[in-house]
Amino acid sequence: MSNNSYCQAVFPNVLARSLWMWPFHCEFYFQRISSYFALVPLAGPNMAVRNVLVTGCSSGIGLALAVRLARDELKRFRVIATMRNLAKRQALEMQAGPVLEKTLEIKELDVTSEESIRHCVDSIPQRRVDVLVNNAGLGMIGPVESQSLTSMQHLFDANFFGLVRLVKEVFPDMKKRKQGHVVVMSSVLGLQGLLFNDIYSASKFAVEGFCESLALQALKFGVNISLIEPGPVITEFERKLYEEAANMDLSGLDKETLDIFQGFYMAYSKEVFTALGQSPEEVAEHTMKVITSDQPPFRYQTNSLYTPITTLKHADPSGNLPLNAFHQMIFQHDRLFKASLSLLKMLQWRKRRDMDYNKSP
Numbered sequence: 001m002s003n004n005s006y007c008q009a010v011f012p013n014v015l016a017r018s019l020w021m022w023p024f025h026c027e028f029y030f031q032r033i034s035s036y037f038a039l040v041p042l043a044g045p046n047m048a049v050r051n052v053l054v055t056g057c058s059s060g061i062g063l064a065l066a067v068r069l070a071r072d073e074l075k076r077f078r079v080i081a082t083m084r085n086l087a088k089r090q091a092l093e094m095q096a097g098p099v100l101e102k103t104l105e106i107k108e109l110d111v112t113s114e115e116s117i118r119h120c121v122d123s124i125p126q127r128r129v130d131v132l133v134n135n136a137g138l139g140m141i142g143p144v145e146s147q148s149l150t151s152m153q154h155l156f157d158a159n160f161f162g163l164v165r166l167v168k169e170v171f172p173d174m175k176k177r178k179q180g181h182v183v184v185m186s187s188v189l190g191l192q193g194l195l196f197n198d199i200y201s202a203s204k205f206a207v208e209g210f211c212e213s214l215a216l217q218a219l220k221f222g223v224n225i226s227l228i229e230p231g232p233v234i235t236e237f238e239r240k241l242y243e244e245a246a247n248m249d250l251s252g253l254d255k256e257t258l259d260i261f262q263g264f265y266m267a268y269s270k271e272v273f274t275a276l277g278q279s280p281e282e283v284a285e286h287t288m289k290v291i292t293s294d295q296p297p298f299r300y301q302t303n304s305l306y307t308p309i310t311t312l313k314h315a316d317p318s319g320n321l322p323l324n325a326f327h328q329m330i331f332q333h334d335r336l337f338k339a340s341l342s343l344l345k346m347l348q349w350r351k352r353r354d355m356d357y358n359k360s361p
């Protein structure tokens with residue numbers, strides 16, 4: 001065996017075996033890297049109040065972020081919290097409490113309709129959107145042969161073309177004003193594909209490619225673009241995913257794929273959400289840092305536990321290193337994988353306990 005093929009065969013195996021140690025390492029490196037790139041907050045008593053339009057505020061990250069911005073102690077924002085179905089406004093109204101109709105107002109906006117977007121933006125004084133938070137999105141899991149093209153197109157219409165429609169509406173005004181910030185809720189799956197997440201991951205890759213291209217032009221006009229890349233977040237998103245997966249027609253699927261999807265993926269996916277999942281409030285807090293930063297980063301990952309996984313991709317331009325490492329971790333070292341998830345769950349539990357402890361008077 002040549003040296004090269006020996007390395008290609010052995011290295012992913014060693015890597016897959018050692019990946020279970022990553023929870024120990026990643027917190028250490030993440031803290032050092034994030035302190036190096038620490039976000040410098042915008043400051044100054046004369047800073048004008050900024051209009052922030054957030055999409056998908058009926059639940060989850062959008063709701064948490066709208067409330068976090070509207071309750072800003074320095075009162076730096078006027079939040080236009082939007083949702084496609086105003087009948088779902090109650091949860092947001094409850095959490096907004098006293099800031100409702102003061103620093104937060106709720107408006108209807110469906111990201112799949114240009115008319116709905118135009119109507120909402122036209123209703124804002126001078127159509128002024130200083131910060132656009134493109135958050136609305138749908139999930140999808142399962143074997144690609146069991147999903148209809150119609151449902152895939154529906155997902156792309158919200159996740160990718162929704163962003164494109166919004167940008168077409170607000171970007172020209174931002175360019176004229178020579179300022180603005182487009183903040184996009186992407187995902188770590190916009191950087192790294194994952195088993196049975198083919199279509200969702202593709203939609204987030206599309207989002208990342210679109211933003212990466214647009215950012216060059218935006219920079220010329222003094223407009224910032226930031227991609228927020230969370231790992232799993234415990235929201236309605238997860239519940240909807242499992243509900244849809246439970247109702248999926250898997251009758252045409254071969255037995256081996258069915259076993260991998262139901263026997264392996266579904267079981268582990270729930271564990272991953274418990275072990276790695278952040279709360280929407282945590283993601284909102286990270287997004288707040290990006291919005292208030294003097295020099296907003298183009299990419300920002302909210303979950304330090306994911307950093308080593310996405311880093312693998314950049315270590316080998318051929319793409320074989322992460323592919324083979326994931327393949328071996330999932331299909332050959334699944335016991336180690338399971339053990340590392342248990343370890344992560346314990347670390348998460350300790351982190352939350354410490355946070356609660358620090359909060360108590």
Ligand SMILES: NC(=O)c1ccc[n+]([C@@H]2O[C@H](COP(=O)([O-])OP(=O)(O)OC[C@H]3O[C@@H](n4cnc5c(N)ncnc54)[C@H](OP(=O)(O)O)[C@@H]3O)[C@@H](O)[C@H]2O)c1
Nearest residue numbers: 056058059060061084110111136137187232233235236237
């Ligand atoms: N949860 C995760 O694990 C995770 C991880 C990484 C990234 N993300 C991303 O984070 C974003 C928010 O997700 P989430 O976790 O907060 O999920 P969520 O609780 O399900 O919220 C999704 C929001 O998007 C809205 N939405 C869907 N289609 C829409 C449309 N056509 N027009 C306007 N609003 C629409 C939903 O409204 P309805 O209530 O009317 O459906 C809901 O308000 C998504 O872009 C998602 O891809 C989530």
